[in-house]
Amino acid sequence: MSTPVVKIENLVKRYKELVALDHFNLEIEEGEIFGLLGPNGSGKTTTINCLLSLLSYDKGNIEVFGKKMNPDSYDLKRQIGVVMQNVAVVDELTVYENIDYFCGLYVKDKALRKQYVEEAIAFVGLDDFRKFFPKKLSGGLLRRLNIACGIAHKPKLIIMDEPTVAVDPQSRNKILEGIVELNRNGATIIYTSHYMEEVEQICSRIAIMDKGKNLAIGTKDELKQMIKKSESISIDILDLPDAAIDEIHALKHVYEVTYENHMLTVLCSGGSHNLIHVLDYLQQHEITFGKVYSELPTLNDVFLEITGKELRD
Numbered sequence: 001m002s003t004p005v006v007k008i009e010n011l012v013k014r015y016k017e018l019v020a021l022d023h024f025n026l027e028i029e030e031g032e033i034f035g036l037l038g039p040n041g042s043g044k045t046t047t048i049n050c051l052l053s054l055l056s057y058d059k060g061n062i063e064v065f066g067k068k069m070n071p072d073s074y075d076l077k078r079q080i081g082v083v084m085q086n087v088a089v090v091d092e093l094t095v096y097e098n099i100d101y102f103c104g105l106y107v108k109d110k111a112l113r114k115q116y117v118e119e120a121i122a123f124v125g126l127d128d129f130r131k132f133f134p135k136k137l138s139g140g141l142l143r144r145l146n147i148a149c150g151i152a153h154k155p156k157l158i159i160m161d162e163p164t165v166a167v168d169p170q171s172r173n174k175i176l177e178g179i180v181e182l183n184r185n186g187a188t189i190i191y192t193s194h195y196m197e198e199v200e201q202i203c204s205r206i207a208i209m210d211k212g213k214n215l216a217i218g219t220k221d222e223l224k225q226m227i228k229k230s231e232s233i234s235i236d237i238l239d240l241p242d243a244a245i246d247e248i249h250a251l252k253h254v255y256e257v258t259y260e261n262h263m264l265t266v267l268c269s270g271g272s273h274n275l276i277h278v279l280d281y282l283q284q285h286e287i288t289f290g291k292v293y294s295e296l297p298t299l300n301d302v303f304l305e306i307t308g309k310e311l312r313d
């Protein structure tokens with residue numbers, strides 16, 4: 001097997017009494033867009049800061065590209081691009097100068113740097129704004145500048161910590177498309193977010209975090225197969241007899257039935273054609289129904305089943 005790009009073993013990080021990372025483990029392979037998904041405060045930023053050796057930790061081991069990561073591992077850091085949650089650019093420098101400055105920390109050859117800066121500007125679509133100072137940019141454009149500064153030196157590993165927080169939908173889509181393109185061009189990506197839709201959209205594998213622990217790991221389909229729920233059926237019904245609830249509950253693959261505010265909700269585990277079986281039952285018993293909805297599980301359902309609480313909170 002190839003050497004993982006990132007290997008985190010048994011990482012423990014405490015802030016005084018608070019255990020922010022609790023024996024956290026993670027392996028990321030080359031070529032992945034790896035999603036770290038967890039609610040606010042679950043430990044995503046702490047993981048990233050430990051990984052970059054910006055924070056010391058109490059226990060555990062971290063390797064990047066097969067080598068131990070230390071605060072002075074400059075050879076490793078040169079191969080990493082970081083886009084932090086809080087925009088970190090220099091207000092006194094223009095868009096071009098900012099990207100040139102950050103790229104210049106790693107790329108000393110002037111001609112090559114010029115080429116990289118131009119490519120980064122084109123990549124994030126800031127060509128019309130190259131002479132603007134950061135204070136003149138909208139929130140979305142500022143985020144794009146932040147990304148350009150982190151990736152201009154063409155790192156092999158790119159870490160993005162919630163890059164779309166407080167970003168308008170247009171810029172958000174542009175950012176997500178850009179991440180996929182960076183990956184297509186050969187970079188391994190670590191992407192932290194508490195937006196499950198984004199993580200589902202772009203990540204090849206996902207770790208679900210809560211309270212400093214890695215609760216589950218896999219592709220989105222693997223994660224969804226870990227839980228009981230495979231389908232949630234909701235049907236508008238004006239009047240449903242109590243006996244029908246019990247009989248629907250007894251249908252194959254059904255494990256939970258509720259009827260509230262004229263809405264029948266049927267949760268199913270495995271099987272196929274569950275919706276047809278429920279509708280057949282209603283028709284055979286001449287129960288009139290209105291709108292019908294069938295939903296597959298989301299990552300929120302995975303989180304809910306594992307932790308007993310909503311990811312969205």
Ligand SMILES: Nc1ncnc2c1ncn2[C@@H]1O[C@H](COP(=O)(O)OP(=O)(O)OP(=O)(O)O)[C@@H](O)[C@H]1O
Nearest residue numbers: 015018020038039040041042043044045046047194
């Ligand atoms: N410098 C610090 N001092 C004390 N506690 C901290 C510090 N930084 C983070 N924490 C705490 O550690 C826990 C993990 O925080 P962390 O920022 O890593 O989570 P997160 O998943 O990145 O959340 P968010 O999405 O809000 O950034 C939280 O309970 C947080 O309050």
